Amino acid sequence: MNSKLKKFIQSEKFHWHYxxxxxxxxxxxxxxxxxxxxxxxxxxxxxxxxxxxxxxxxSVQAAEKxxxxxxxxxxAQDIKFDERMPNGFVxxxxxxxxxxVKKHRHVYLTLSKGKRPINMPNLVGTAERDARxxxxxxxxxxxxxxxxxxxxxxxxxxxxxxIAANSEINTGAEVDLVVSQGTEGASxxxxxxxxxxxxxxxxxxxxxxxxxxxxxxxxxxxxxDDVVLLQSxxxxxxxxxxxxxxxxxxASPQDSVETIP
Numbered sequence: 001m002n003s004k005l006k007k008f009i010q011s012e013k014f015h016w017h018y019x020x021x022x023x024x025x026x027x028x029x030x031x032x033x034x035x036x037x038x039x040x041x042x043x044x045x046x047x048x049x050x051x052x053x054x055x056x057x058x059s060v061q062a063a064e065k066x067x068x069x070x071x072x073x074x075x076a077q078d079i080k081f082d083e084r085m086p087n088g089f090v091x092x093x094x095x096x097x098x099x100x101v102k103k104h105r106h107v108y109l110t111l112s113k114g115k116r117p118i119n120m121p122n123l124v125g126t127a128e129r130d131a132r133x134x135x136x137x138x139x140x141x142x143x144x145x146x147x148x149x150x151x152x153x154x155x156x157x158x159x160x161x162x163i164a165a166n167s168e169i170n171t172g173a174e175v176d177l178v179v180s181q182g183t184e185g186a187s188x189x190x191x192x193x194x195x196x197x198x199x200x201x202x203x204x205x206x207x208x209x210x211x212x213x214x215x216x217x218x219x220x221x222x223x224x225d226d227v228v229l230l231q232s233x234x235x236x237x238x239x240x241x242x243x244x245x246x247x248x249x250x251a252s253p254q255d256s257v258e259t260i261p
Contacts, residue, residue: 052107054097056090060111063090071103078110083171087114115170122165123158128179128207131158139171146177147206149184149241156180156207181209184241192235198226198249205245213244220250 050070055063064074085091092110095101118138123131128145135142143162153159160178163169191208193201202212213232220229230248233239
């Protein structure tokens with residue numbers, strides 16, 4: 001300590017003029033420390049505080065269990081449609097995750113009602129291409145498409161749908177279709193399916209009121225797999241409805257050559 005400062009502190013002037021203020025300041029500091037470290041924690045019950053866990057993306061049952069474990073109360077205050085979250089799952093919470101709150105505090109949850117329902121459109125009587133477009137526009141999924149003879153609806157028109165028109169459904173539902181092949185027994189023109197994939201060729205054969213015949217694979221290293229190389233009968237011929245079309249498809253050299261009867 002500096003000698004001059006030491007002499008000043010020990011002097012009578014410091015003793016009478018400054019020492020009382022130093023004592024008062026020390027007392028105030030002591031009171032502040034007592035309040036901060038002892039009185040305030042008792043008043044606010046600091047030891048009863050907990051951290052709010054993250055319960056979003058959980059089912060309401062799982063969220064309630066997790067909050068109960070933290071001594072918190074659950075209140076489901078709102079329900080809304082959500083395209084991402086399944087029905088009954090938490091999409092929002094208040095207080096937010098990580099907040100420090102007192103035990104037994106209410107945590108308010110917003111739950112999902114799932115995807116917003118839509119009315120199933122009527123596809124019967126529409127062309128297959130239009131029906132496929134409508135299914136896609138309504139965020140539905142095209143399921144199985146079958147082709148049957150029908151004396152009322154012309155070729156290529158939807159005659160049945162697996163979900164009744166105007167039914168309330170959720171987006172993402174799968175819809176199966178039955179498409180008309182026209183009147184049974186009539187003559188038809190063989191479609192040209194060379195160069196098309198197997199699935200595409202099968203669809204065109206069905207639309208033409210014909211059936212799939214024998215399918216054979218042959219090694220073609222320069223061609224993609226499952227592309228039609230040859231067909232029999234050839235395209236453009238007029239044949240009886242229901243006749244079969246045999247196909248030869250491409251296959252990689254490492255693939256086994258297979259014949260489908």
